Amino acid sequence: NFDNSGSGKCVTGDCGGALKCSGGGIPPVSLIEFTLNGHDNKDFYDISLVDGYNMAVAVKAVGGTGTCQYAGCVNDLNTNCPAELQMMDSGSVVACKSACAAFNMPEYCCTGAHGTPQTCSPTKYSQLFKNACPTAYSYAYDDATSTMTCTGADYLITFCPTS
Template sequence: MERLLRTSLLLFLFGTTVYGNHPFTVINRCSETIWVGTFGDDDIPAGGSFKLDPNQQQGFTAIQGWTSGRVWGKTGCDGNGRNCRTGEAPPGGRTTLQAVTLAEFGLDKWMGMDFYDISLVDGFNLPVSIRPSGTIDDPNCRIQACNFDFGVCPESFKEFGTNGQVIACKSACSATWDPQYCCPAPQVPEDQCRPSEYSEIFKRQCPDAYTWAYDYLNSDRNCRGNPVSGYEITFCG
């Protein structure tokens, strides 16, 4: 009881509030079934993968301080969510240099704020949007969305489905693994890494998205919970 009283007094004096986990909702507005991949350095929500039929949605929670959080859509998978045409990853693992649209999160970070973005650093496979909820009103805490016209994808960067349609567009990094496009640290320091003619293709399509390794100035969004932030991720919405 004495410890509880001391903790309560400290919380009162320093204005700190203990919040709960963060609610997420994922919605599939695509015309096909997708499997949703999840990953984080300190937590892998929903077991790392779940199935969503068209117009279906599912929720999960992310822990406080979720680090390197990723959510993405996998297409053309078998009945167990494996052998996917796009977005394949090891069980409970993260994607690796594949053409996939990523929703990325770092929750409860600097000054308690959440940071989120849409990343095309590895490429694009599905339109996606991120809508924050339960947050303090702030101009930088807003919906972020990205769609992409496969017609502008360089021919050698395109990935095709079984019927010959384009299902993904690789980035220059995932297509070539060339250090000048991937900027692997520490081989290529930040001051020597620059956008390329290929990353500019993605930037013109989705101006707010990450399109190369250090493209954070106009790409990061941040929110503060009021009291607990949540996020809605919609594919093809």
């Protein structure tokens, strides 16, 4: 709930108590990431669960040229979130933490000795996210199946999509 000045608090993804967020929310959060007019004037976009999951989200390119793939996570990961990753509020699972946030270990965070694509592999937790949301980033080096590209498109962003 927010007051008339835009002050309040979100159960998940809170942004310093402000309705108008000028940065990222506090994890766990489902992220939609864009780089517009990047390399070769392409737009790059993705859904990232690297910082956890709190709601289903989707991006659909409208018009444009190139591959312009759909990026989305329509499954409710909160219903199948392992107990050790659950973020609870009033007895309900409201978000699913990333393994990095839950355990803060290099093999889950892709840091230290695990800080390269060659040394950081998917874990059972990132695989759970990937199986539920095949086009979303599930860990730091999940580029091959997770970054979408398009040129000259408009984008339809949907929160809580059903398909």
